Amino acid sequence: xxxxxxxxxxxxxxxxxxxxxxxxxxxxxxxxxxxxxxxxxxxxxxxxxxxxxxxxxxxxxxxxxxxxxxxxxxxxxxxxxxx
Numbered sequence: 001x002x003x004x005x006x007x008x009x010x011x012x013x014x015x016x017x018x019x020x021x022x023x024x025x026x027x028x029x030x031x032x033x034x035x036x037x038x039x040x041x042x043x044x045x046x047x048x049x050x051x052x053x054x055x056x057x058x059x060x061x062x063x064x065x066x067x068x069x070x071x072x073x074x075x076x077x078x079x080x081x082x083x
Contacts, residue, residue, distance in 0.1 A: 014021050
């Protein structure tokens with residue numbers, strides 16, 4: 001199968017899927033696209049700047065579990081009993 005055949009197959013698949021087929025190079029330059037992407041990324045980065053990392057979230061969850069266990073032990077003690 002040649003590249004021409006693959007292009008035709010892909011175009012047929014996109015038509016069946018009711019997708020638009022790009023027939024031109026686009027309407028904005030590479031530099032404009034990069035500028036837009038960088039601006040969107042910066043907005044996303046600023047919005048999530050103070051989010052906890054996965055490690056921090058895991059640590060906080062573990063700390064809650066330890067506190068919960070410590071609370072159960074204290075309530076489970078009877079008068080004069082050692083643990």
